Amino acid sequence: MEFGLLNLILLLISVHCLHYSWSESSQQQRASAVTVVEQTEENIGKRKEEATVEDDLDPEDMEVFYPTDKWQVVKPGQAIPAGLHVRLNLETGKNEAKIPDDGNGKNGLKYWKQGSRHGMVNTDSKSFTAEELKKALKLMKQEGITDVEGHEEKVQKTFRPIKELMEDFEAMNVVMETDMEIIDKLVSKFNSTSATLENKIAALSDLEYYVHQVDNAQHLMAIGGLQLMTNALNATEPGIRENAAFVLGSALSGNPKVQIEAIEAGALQKLLILLATDQPLAIKKKALFAFSSMLRHFPFAQQQFLKLGGLQVLGQLFQAKGMESLRIRIMTLLYDMVMEKKLIQEVQDGSAQDQEKFHQYEKVNLLPPMLEQDWCVLVPKLLTSTDHDTREKVLRTMNLMISSCKNEYQAMEGLSSLLNMLQSEYEELAAEEQGEGEQDGYFLGLLNSVNDIIKKLG
Structure with missing residues (x-):
């Protein structure tokens, strides 16, 4: 009896342990359905690729989306031209896009631009007509104009306006002088009793640079500088005579008003003296330059040149020893004066101005005295x-x-x-x-x- 009761107790304990073991196994199997998959390298790479967003892509590496009139899947990273119809396909979960209709079921020519890329799409045909190409070219040119305007705006933002710069200069006591103001100072510097020889020569050298301009030369004349230069041709210092002649030559060249003023100031006679007397070659060159500038296209000066014996002076200078470098200049001057008269005689339009020039050159008879003074023999020697x-x-x-x-x-x-x-x-x-x-x-x-x-x- 006692043995039977003991067996019954052992049986109950075994059944209870077996039930507990089965229950625990079932719970583990259910839990395994939500367990996280092990993080292998393949899974990690796949998840990183899925997590990549479009903003992280390099715009230059994006594949351009070429639209048509049919819905097409837009791949991740594709650049979509502006103006397209875009939708999310709920069945596939992907973005799609196409060219919008014009209301009549026709798409026609479409122009698109994405960054530095641009082009056009024609959904009506496989080729473009001439009008379509012209339209596309016009759109591209408009894009270019927009870029230029943007560049100009960028430049304006980068550099300061001239008005602001001028205000800064004034604040720093920097004075912007005009050419005429500089000429006034140079004349005063040359005419100053306290100026050294080097100061005077430097002032003349700077003056020569400025008087090439017609207005500047006439300003020099207006302030008495032309007479000052004429008087300086008699200076005792060779450097003063040379540079004064240089200033005169530059001021006289192609400037009738200055030519008239200079001949009235006696410059022609003083230049002839420099050419006729014993002077260094450098002075002779500058004097001949000024002399030529005065005579060209100025028939009255040419008349005075002949009256004062200028042709004889040039003949002697032409044959003088050590003055060989001046021969071509002298011959060219004489040729130019002869040609001036010939052209005036041959070309006339009947105007009063041409008639006046004709009468003035009629008084200049250069060729006969040239023949008398053996220029027929002097010229061919060269x-x-x-x-x-x-x-x-x-x-x-x-x-x-x-x-x-x-x-x-x-x-x-x-x-x-x-x-x-x-x-x-x-x-x-x-x-x-x-x-x-x-x-x-x-x-x-x-x-x-x-x-x-x-x-x-x-």
Whole structure:
């Protein structure tokens, strides 16, 4: 009895333990359904890719979305042109886009721009018409104009306005002087009794720079500076005479008002004295420069030049020893004066101004005294130069004078042989030019000048 009761108790305990074990196993199986998957490297990489957002992509690496009239899936990272219809497909959970209709079921030409990328889409046909291309080009040009305007706005923000800069200069006591104010100071500096020789020469050098301008030269004349420069031609210091002549030459060049004032101030006579007397070559060069500036296109000055014996002075200077570098300048000046009169005589439009010029040049008879003073012989001597530019000017002058100097040219020993030598030389050089494709080259022009003289002398 006792043994049976003991067995019954052991059986109950076994059944209870088995039930507890089964219950615990079921709970573990249910819990396994929500357990987090182990974080392997593959899973981590996949989750990082899914977590990447569009803002993290480099705009230059984005794939451009090319729209049509059909809904297309927009991939992550694709650049979508502005103006498209965009929707979220609820069935697939993806974004889609297409070109909007124009209300008639037609899409037509569409222009899009994304950053530096831009283009157009034509959904009506596979090719573009000429009008469509013109429209697209117009849109692209408008984009360019917008970019330029943006650039200008950026520049305006970067640099300060001139008004503000001027205000800052005034605050710093920086005075912006005009050319005329500077000329006033330079004249005062040159005319100052306390100025050293170096100060005076420096003032003249600076003045020469400014008086190239017509208005500045006339201002110098208005404040008495032109008379001051004319008087300085008599200065005892060579440096003063040289630089004063240089200032005069620059102020006179192509400036009729200053030319008239200078001749009335006696500048022509004083320049002739510098050319006729013993002076350093540097002074002679500057005096001849000023002399030429006064005579060119000023028939009254040319008349006075002949009356004062200027042609004889130039002839002596032309033949003077040590003055060889001035010969071409002298010959060019005489040629220019002869040509001025010839052109005025040949070209007239009947205006009162041309008639007045014609009457003024009629009083200038330069060629006859040139023939009397052996210029027919002096000019051809320069043909021995090896410089082509010098030869050109000599040949040009000889052609101008040949009708009056024919006998002298024919009588000159060695001139015919020299012309034949130049003819051969320029035939070769002209042929080389033509071989290089230059039909009207420089050397062909020189050859024609030589041929003209040879023909006229024959």
